[in-house]
Amino acid sequence: MMKNHVNRLVGLILVASATCQPTLHARDINYWRGDESGANWNDPYKWKLKHPPAGDEAAHFRERNSLVNINNNIYLNNGMHLYGEELCLRGNGTINLPSAVPHERTVNVPASADGQSTLVLADNLSLNGRLSLAAKGFGTADCTGILVLKDRATITGALCIGNAGRGNGQVVIQDNATYRVTDLELSTDALKGGSAVISVSGGTLRIETKENPFEVFLADASRKIVLGDAGTLRIESSLPTAVKQQMIKQMIVNKRLVAAPGFRLTPPVINEKMLVAIAEDSSSPSSYDSEEALLAAIGNPTMQIASIQKPALANGTMVRISAMAPAPDAAPQPATTASIPAISETSQGGTRLAGYVVFLGTALLALRRMPDAETAG
Numbered sequence: 001m002m003k004n005h006v007n008r009l010v011g012l013i014l015v016a017s018a019t020c021q022p023t024l025h026a027r028d029i030n031y032w033r034g035d036e037s038g039a040n041w042n043d044p045y046k047w048k049l050k051h052p053p054a055g056d057e058a059a060h061f062r063e064r065n066s067l068v069n070i071n072n073n074i075y076l077n078n079g080m081h082l083y084g085e086e087l088c089l090r091g092n093g094t095i096n097l098p099s100a101v102p103h104e105r106t107v108n109v110p111a112s113a114d115g116q117s118t119l120v121l122a123d124n125l126s127l128n129g130r131l132s133l134a135a136k137g138f139g140t141a142d143c144t145g146i147l148v149l150k151d152r153a154t155i156t157g158a159l160c161i162g163n164a165g166r167g168n169g170q171v172v173i174q175d176n177a178t179y180r181v182t183d184l185e186l187s188t189d190a191l192k193g194g195s196a197v198i199s200v201s202g203g204t205l206r207i208e209t210k211e212n213p214f215e216v217f218l219a220d221a222s223r224k225i226v227l228g229d230a231g232t233l234r235i236e237s238s239l240p241t242a243v244k245q246q247m248i249k250q251m252i253v254n255k256r257l258v259a260a261p262g263f264r265l266t267p268p269v270i271n272e273k274m275l276v277a278i279a280e281d282s283s284s285p286s287s288y289d290s291e292e293a294l295l296a297a298i299g300n301p302t303m304q305i306a307s308i309q310k311p312a313l314a315n316g317t318m319v320r321i322s323a324m325a326p327a328p329d330a331a332p333q334p335a336t337t338a339s340i341p342a343i344s345e346t347s348q349g350g351t352r353l354a355g356y357v358v359f360l361g362t363a364l365l366a367l368r369r370m371p372d373a374e375t376a377g
Helices: 002-020 213-218 241-253 291-297 348-369
Strands: 029-032 058-061 065-069 073-075 080-082 086-090 094-096 106-109 116-121 126-128 130-133 144-149 154-165 168-173 178-188 195-207 223-236 257-259 263-265 274-277 279-281 306-309 320-323
Touching: 106 116, 106 144, 130 144, 130 168, 144 154, 154 168, 154 195, 168 178, 178 213, 213 223, 213 241, 223 263, 241 257, 241 274, 241 291, 257 263
Parallel strands: 029 058, 058 080, 065 086, 073 094, 080 106, 086 116, 094 126, 106 130, 116 144, 126 154, 130 154, 144 168, 154 178, 168 195, 195 223, 223 257, 223 279
Antiparallel strands: 178 195, 223 274, 263 279, 306 320
């Protein structure tokens, strides 16, 4: 009997000892030691391990403010983690986080469960990976993660904001920057103090998710998209056109899609493949000066579809472009009807009319985004 107890005790000790052994596969952490004065990512003396992150090393940024220049392709296999107040990445390079494991392909802003951190991507820098704002651990209502995309910077990948209802995440898209969202992971809850706000004052927000993106925003009042007059919202979705029309109306009514102060929404261009929405200066003449008028125009091809104001030209004059839907019996134009799918399928005449509507809206939107030749000269 005593021998059995001894053997059992020895077994428990061996198990406990094995459990407490440190793992042999622990991954190293490589700390950035630069500051706001700027340095190159490839500078070995700016990293704790005397070389840029390689292999399974995680890139950590703990300085209060850091500026890093990147002009080559970088591959990170264990994520990027921001603990400081601001990290600015700029240059013509690309940051790739290719791991199939979510937390290993994630940029955490901030990497702690509290505080505020801002990640800025500038110049022509590209980032391919999962961005996590205020989602590390369970966070607190005071945890804030901010992303600023400016110049021609781009991000492609999943966007995660909040955790268990808490945390505040903000995305700001400016200039000609682009955020291509391939997955939406919004976990904010207004009742718990969380918020997820995407502000598009310039550039483009492209949402290309498998799940219904409208439902993700409509699920909670803490989530919204804010459009300025130089920003574009593009949602690629295979949902029927009529469904997209109804869901975008719900987003407008429930304040999930709003215009920035001083601007107002215009009727989005909608077809079977996508939805494109913009805003305009609220001081300009418009047929959509009320929410009721805007909602009535959505899905109604006989109403004015676009009222777009270009930026000031070199000589200080303003160019105003207004497009009206053509009459139902208008002669078809081969150059336009072949390239743009029709919205309405009720009749042949309605199909042609809707095709003109989508073409005109898309053409005007493209013209609005083109830089002025006069300014370039």
